[in-house]
Structures are given as structure tokens and as C-alpha cells.
Amino acid sequence: MDKDRDQKQAPVSQTMALTVVPERCSGCRTCEIVCAIHNNKVNNPKKARIRVLSLYPQPVIKMPIVCKQCKEPKCMESCPTDAIYIENGIVKINNNECMGCHACVISCPFGAIYVHADLNEPIKCELCGGDPQCVKACPKNALIYVPQHTLGQANRLIDTLKYAHLNEMQYFEHGVEKKLSYAQIETGGLRKDKIGQEHADEQ
């Protein structure tokens, strides 16, 4: 049993995910610069593994685009030389096997693999070996590195709050049924009308 458990203990990179919150991104591209410097030792955002696509004026969005380390990567499927493989949950390219056909670049549904004229091989994020530099550098916290199992929690929370805000809760006061929306509680409706009074009663 113990032995089995040990085997299931995944390396950090396999349990963590690099994810983006585009609404927070200001489009400053600091992530691109630090990525290129860290991974390629050059000051050239065009060699970065993460890029920001800015669209304006309508719709306005600044979208950092980076590999999601898919479990069943399209890039891996499409590679004719099997140069793409998964190691500790990170999708990697074996440059010795890669022939530079760019099939992976085209097949990635997110466009998260890049090309630069100086480099034969495509450019893709390998999570800086489990310590992504872009996340540390982002001045707006638009890039986050979290345990995979918490992905979606933010949406779950937002959806729950939305649901709750649209609903009312029922309560009884001196035997009379009353209703109060959750939104009212937040604006202090309950506190002013009820809680204060309760305190007065106590005194």
C-alpha cells in the first residue's frame, strides 16, 4: 500500500497549472521579456514562450497566451516525428527529433506555440521547470500558478454568489414571515434594520 502511494505522489509540476486572468492584464509584456531572458538569455520578447495578444477598441481584451500543458495535447498528436512528449506533466519538445515542420504550431487550438526566424524549433512554455518566471514578474497578478484541482474554483465561487444574490432568504420575525435578499445583507440592510434593534432589545 505504502509503495503504491509513493508512486502516486506526483511531482510539483504535474499538480500545478499556469493560468491567466485576462481581465487583469494591462498588456505590458513584462512576462514576455523575462521569459525570453530566462529561457533564451536574450532581451527579445519575440522569442518568449508567452505572448500577449491585444485587441482594441471593440472588443477590448489583452490576452496572455501560454501553453496549458494539456493532458492529451493536440500538438503531440500532430507531430509527425513524435518529438513532443510529456514529462512530469510538462509538454516538451525534443529538439533532436523535431524537424521544424510547425505542425504543432498550427494544431494548437490556443495558438500557444510560437515561431521565430532565428530558431529552428517551435517555442513553447515548459513552466521554467516548475517555477514560472512570468508569474513572478506580472505586475497585475494576471498570471497565476495554482494547484490544478483549484482550477475553476473562481468560476464556481462567482456562479454561487450570482445565484445567491438573485435569491431571497426567508425568515420569521415575531412569527411573521419576511424576506430579505442576499444583496440587501451586503449593503447593510439587515444590519441597520435588524441587528441594531436586537442589540437595543438586549439592553
Add this chain to the structure above:
Amino acid sequence: MSNDDGVRIKGGYLGKILHIDLSAGNSHVEEYDDDFALKYIGGRGFGAKIVMDNLKEGVKPLDPENVIVIAPGVLSGLYLPSSGKTSFVSISPLTGIYADSNMGGMFGVEIRQAGYDALVIRGRAKEFSYIWIDDDVVEIRDASKYKGKKSTETERELKEDLRDEEIKVATIGPAGENLVKFACVNSEWSRNAGRTGMGAIFGSKNIKAIAVRGTKDLPVYDMDKLVELSDNAYSTLHDHPMMKFWQEEGLMSVIDYANTLGIIPTRNFTDAHFEDADKINGEVMTSRHKIGDSACYSCPMACGNICLVKSGKYAGTVTEGPEYESAAMLGSNVGINDFSAVLRGNYLCDELGIDTITSGSMIATIIEGYERGLLTLEDVDGIALSWGDDSSIMQLLEKIANRDGIGDVLAGGPYGLIGKFPQLEPIISHVKGMDQSAYDARVGVTMALSYATSDIGAHHARAWPIAKELEVGADWTLEEKIDLVIYHQTVRPLFDMLGVCRLPWIELGFDENTYADFYTAATGVSVTLDDLLEKSRSLFNLTRAINIRMGVTRADDHPPERTFNDPIKTGPHAGEHMDRELFEHMLDIYYERRGWDKAGRPSKEQLRECGALGPLGL
């Protein structure tokens, strides 16, 4: 860092300047030597020297012979905070003298990545064209399908036509094509080389836009050192207590600040305190309009605010900005107290390609002129102008861009307006043909001197000493105050020479000495801040020399007339105005401390040293 010691540049600079001759339809790359780089540093420094060397007798700003230099700095694009600035340098159609205007965003970085420290554009294209720079490939291409198009529209279509979303585009709107003298060059939706009419220079050269794709590495001498310095710089800024607030409000926070200090332009500078400032301030923006942040290259401060008008007649307007200057000049200075209308004005200026500051100033002047009976209803095309009437103000912005009726007169800037209506001279606030920025010059003494002695006219970016004077300098001697102006005029241009933004220094107190360290790490040339400031002082002499050649005299070094004649009406500085004798006295001291003579001319030695002597010398 004098090159007599055989100092060699080992990084930072690309060593190349791209010259494009539109008349001949060709281009060539100039490889400059280390001495040039070490003497002029880059950016605005390169631009001023190239403009100086190109001066010819009788050439007017909009003539093909005038050049425009687009020069990011030696630090542009490098890993350090806010390194996305680029300078546009030329002789201004607005003022007829030396001019530069800087732009944030990514455009300059892209030029550097294409392999050039600067672009020099001369001549005039035979057909309406745009310039396409794809690393080493330079083409002048037909732009007839973009004629008359607005800025964002042009940029979007160029990206689609060139099939690359990642290229950077600098373009003019219809105003630039129509040679409006304060037309701007726009990039990435709302980054503008706003002042001094650089868009009209584009128009005069028959070019609509420059599209650039650059893919090259930027050389750094000591990458480890740069990374160490920058990691520290970013974390210092990140931990600054004001950082969060700055990202939220950006420059819009200055509205409350300027109103509290009593220096906000109100109704054509007749007042310096706006009763409705709380309707156009940062809080209104963040709580009702802001939908996103926007930053220039490598900048953690993200002062750009993306705003949406959600209801009312301007509903659906999305714009980036306004910044303080735009909000004040299109808000309080024209009496508008509705932030939706300010946003609409900002949007129109960006799309049409006109400077928000000059536009606000010109419109405010004719509103006051009309209200005071200096202009008739017929003079203003039958539009019954009044303070805060946003419909007529929006109409005027369109008229300016299209040079329609009264708009054609306004499009000529302060000189154009005075030429047609000399009676407006006492009420238009300008220095050397450049209208005054959004800080009053009657409070304290330093702002008046800053505007008066600025080399491009009454622009705040040259020196903004008023905050320090009001906050800590009340008891300073006159000499100390004058030295403050000179210090600002020396340190501020340095940011443009290096191609970085000055806001981390101004707003978050970032240590300016660090820039010398950045320079050393990037270039391998060891410098101190004082070394760099010396080059900046020398640049100020150079631009002064250009201006003297263009006919500037001591008589031009004066703040707007209103500064002397009309006391402020309300607010904490009610009743204040500048004393004429005091000002002349200050000007004497200023010249003396600059090492200039009583007429404001640099010494022969200074001229030789700054590179202003030569075949065209004074």
C-alpha cells in the same frame, strides 16, 4: 565617459540609423560611430542633432526638406521598468521652431527590434503612401485605401492587410492628412506623439502610417547585472504604497490634486479652480467608467485606463484615457462637468488625430472670445458657443480635423487664430506658438519660468516644478527656485534620451541614479548620473541654438500674457498673478545660471561643445 579615453560601446546601441527618402523612394542604413552615441546618448538627443545638421535656410516645417526623426532610446525595449518611450523630433509646424513629442506604447521598441536606433524620414512621397519596415526590408507602399480613415481604423486594417496582429503601427488620422498644425501621430489605439504637430509632418510628407515588424535581439552588455538591477527596480515599485492606487487611477488622480492646489485650468485659464472637479475626477472614472487597464511596454504602473460610456448620448464610446491633461483641457478648461463628454472628446481627438491639449485650448479661447463679444456668431459658423456645451465642442473637434469653417482657423494653432482674429491675442495662452499645458502659471514662480524657457513652447513635460515649489519650496530663495526649473529641464530630457518613461521617478520616487546603472549594464560604458545630466544640459544648449537660428529671442521667452494681466479668480490662490518685473529679473538669473548672455544666447564654447557650430553654425 569622454571618448578621448578610447571608450568603446559594447551593447545597448544597435549602431544603425535608417534613412528613408520619400522623394527618391529609397532608403539606406547609416552606421554611426561611438562618439556620436556617447555625445548625444540617443532618442531625443539623436533627433536634435540630426535636425540641427539638416537645417537649411528658408525651409518651412511642412516643406519636404524638413526631416522627422523617430528615435527610441538606448534603453528602449530592455528589461527595466517603463522602457517603451520613443521621441518624434522635427521642426514644428505649430511653432516653427525645434520640436519633439514622445510616445509610449510599443512602437519604438519594435523599431529597435527591427535593428535601428532611429528612423530619419525626409522628402515627400509622390503618391499617398505608408512605410513598411519588416526588419531589413523597407518599402514605401500605396496607402490610397486608407485615405481619410481614422487612426484606429487605419491601424486595424493595416494589421489585417499585412496579415500580422503583432506588428506595430504609427498612423495619422484625417487631421494629419489635412495638415492640422497640432495633428498627432497615433499608435496602438491611444498612444500619441501628441504635441507640436508631428501628424502634420507625416501629412506633409504624404505618408499615412509606418508599420513595423522587428524580431531581433536587443544587445545587452551585462545581462546578469541588468536582470539584478531590474528585479530590484520592479520589486521596489511593486512594494510602493502608492502603486495600487496608481494602477487604479493613473494620471487621473491629478485632477483632484491640481484642483486642491488651485492650478487646474478652468474656462480658458480665466480661473485655476474648478467647482465641478469632483464630476470629472479619478473617482468618477474608476467607479463609473473604467473597464480595464493599459500599460506601455514593460511598465508595472499601467496608467492607461480603458473607459466606457454606459449611458446617455455618448453611450457605447470606448476610449483609452483620458490622462490628466486631456481631462482638464477637454473638461474644466472648456467648462465641461460631464465625464462622459470628456471621454467622447478624448475619443474623437484620438480617432481624428488631434492633440487633446491644443484642441481644448483653442476651443476654450473662442468660447471666451465669443462670450466676451470679441467674436461674432458669424465668426464661429453660427454655433452659439458657451462653457460646457459639449455638443458644440464635439462639433468643433470634427471641424478642426476637417478644416471646415472656423475649424480651418483653429487648425492653424495659436498663431493661426491670432492671424485671423488679432483681438484674441490677450486671451490665448501660449509661448512661442505652443499653447499652455494644464497647469496654471500664476501660482508660484517656477511654472511661468518653465513655460517661458521651454525649448518647444508652453509644455509641462519639460519641467514641472510647481508641485515641489508649492509643497516644500515656499521659503526657498529665487535662485533655488530657478535652479529647480533648470534641474527639471536637465533631468526630464534625459528620460527621452534614454527612451524610458519619467513617471516612475516623478510619481513613485524611483531613484534616478539607477538609470546610470541601467546604462552602464546595457552599454558597458561606465557612467554616473552626473555624466548623463551633462549630456542633457548640452542637449538643451543644442535645441536653444536651433531655436535661435529659427529666430527666437529673449522676447519669446515669456509666459502667456494672461499670466501677468489676469489674476486668478477663485480657489486657494485667488488674486495671484505673475509680476512682470519679477519675471524679467528671474529671466536674467536663469540665463546667467545657464551660462547664456543677457539676450539668452549660449556662449561660443557651449555652442561648440553641444555640436551647434559647423557649416550652419551661429
